[in-house]
Amino acid sequence: MNLSPASCVVGVCGLGQMGASAAVCFSRAGYKVLLWGRDAARLAATPPQFAKLHAFLDEHVGPPAGAIGDIELSADLRTVDERADVILECVTEDLGQKADLLSRLTAAKERKALLLSTTSGLSITAMGRQSGTQHLLVGAHFWNPAHLMPIVEIIKGDDTSEERMGWATELATRIGKTPVRVEKDVPGFIGNRLLHALWREAIHLVETGVASPADVDLVASLTFGLRLPAVGPFANMDLVGLELLSQIQSYLLRDLSSAAGVMPAVREHLAAGHTGMRSGHGFHDWTARDPAALISLRDRQIVNQLKFLRGGK
Numbered sequence: 001m002n003l004s005p006a007s008c009v010v011g012v013c014g015l016g017q018m019g020a021s022a023a024v025c026f027s028r029a030g031y032k033v034l035l036w037g038r039d040a041a042r043l044a045a046t047p048p049q050f051a052k053l054h055a056f057l058d059e060h061v062g063p064p065a066g067a068i069g070d071i072e073l074s075a076d077l078r079t080v081d082e083r084a085d086v087i088l089e090c091v092t093e094d095l096g097q098k099a100d101l102l103s104r105l106t107a108a109k110e111r112k113a114l115l116l117s118t119t120s121g122l123s124i125t126a127m128g129r130q131s132g133t134q135h136l137l138v139g140a141h142f143w144n145p146a147h148l149m150p151i152v153e154i155i156k157g158d159d160t161s162e163e164r165m166g167w168a169t170e171l172a173t174r175i176g177k178t179p180v181r182v183e184k185d186v187p188g189f190i191g192n193r194l195l196h197a198l199w200r201e202a203i204h205l206v207e208t209g210v211a212s213p214a215d216v217d218l219v220a221s222l223t224f225g226l227r228l229p230a231v232g233p234f235a236n237m238d239l240v241g242l243e244l245l246s247q248i249q250s251y252l253l254r255d256l257s258s259a260a261g262v263m264p265a266v267r268e269h270l271a272a273g274h275t276g277m278r279s280g281h282g283f284h285d286w287t288a289r290d291p292a293a294l295i296s297l298r299d300r301q302i303v304n305q306l307k308f309l310r311g312g313k
């Protein structure tokens with residue numbers, strides 16, 4: 001498959017955070033993008049969103065080397081189905097809805113288009129088999145915010161061919177991302193397994209009265225969080241030394257949370273309508289804080305961290 005921007009049209013399905021941001025990534029790499037969403041009003045509201053992302057990237061990362069590809073909006077799935085060589089689905093995290101969407105791509109199936117899913121951790125194998133796209137589908141887990149985060153996890157479903165893994169990997173590289181192969185289709189892939197292990201323990205510390213959410217955040221951000229971009233878990237384990245690691249593991253691991261479902265503190269917040277930042281309350285009270293300022297701080301921090309890491313290599 002010729003994946004050069006001159007020969008390849010990219011379709012993106014879904015108008016949420018990930019869809020809009022991924023569309024911008026492809027367009028900045030020169031690809032013609034067809035963005036499909038089922039909600040016409042939301043579709044009409046996306047161009048200002050693109051302009052904002054482009055402006056941020058131009059200012060903080062620099063303008064793209066080549067021409068920016070056009071993003072064509074459509075509320076008709078046939079536009080993507082009939083014309084896109086690569087289709088990235090970015091709809092809500094629900095296996096049934098994702099499989100239903102993929103199963104509707106009948107023309108793309110006939111053309112053997114490259115189908116990608118940005119699921120956070122659902123089974124690529126199950127999604128493919130349920131939609132009849134198992135031989136076409138590859139996992140391509142972008143991270144949020146997709147226009148800034150450098151890694152895309154490329155997931156091999158049980159039916160995914162090596163050839164398609166190669167295409168997905170090449171495409172991620174062509175848009176300036178660092179592809180990471182996930183060889184087995186396990187829930188949560190690599191990143192979300194690590195993240196949710198940390199979050200489970202963070203919630204457990206709060207549930208058991210050890211510390212407040214603010215203090216857990218502080219310790220995570222200002223201890224291992226400071227080192228993580230330079231020293232990943234395995235590099236850090238080697239740095240600490242495996243003797244000390246084994247001494248700590250011998251008494252600590254048995255005390256960590258092994259919760260196997262939605263945790264009580266999460267259920268309680270949800271029952272109270274505290275769904276997170278957008279509702280004003282989650283583990284923190286956001287009513288007196290400015291979420292936009294926090295997101296802006298996060299994005300500038302990512303940019304600075306990447307500049308530092310790239311400069312340091």
Ligand SMILES: NC(=O)c1ccc[n+]([C@@H]2O[C@H](COP(=O)([O-])OP(=O)(O)OC[C@H]3O[C@@H](n4cnc5c(N)ncnc54)[C@H](O)[C@@H]3O)[C@@H](O)[C@H]2O)c1
Nearest residue numbers: 014015016017018038090091092093097118119120142144
């Ligand atoms: N937000 C994140 O941090 C993040 C990070 C990485 C991956 N993801 C994954 O990306 C995907 C999208 O997440 P998001 O954060 O953009 O979600 P979102 O809620 O912002 O957007 C989802 C979009 O899909 C649309 N949608 C839902 N069901 C649909 C259907 N059946 N047909 C067409 N459109 C439908 C919704 O209207 C919405 O516009 C999910 O699989 C999610 O797990 C999210």
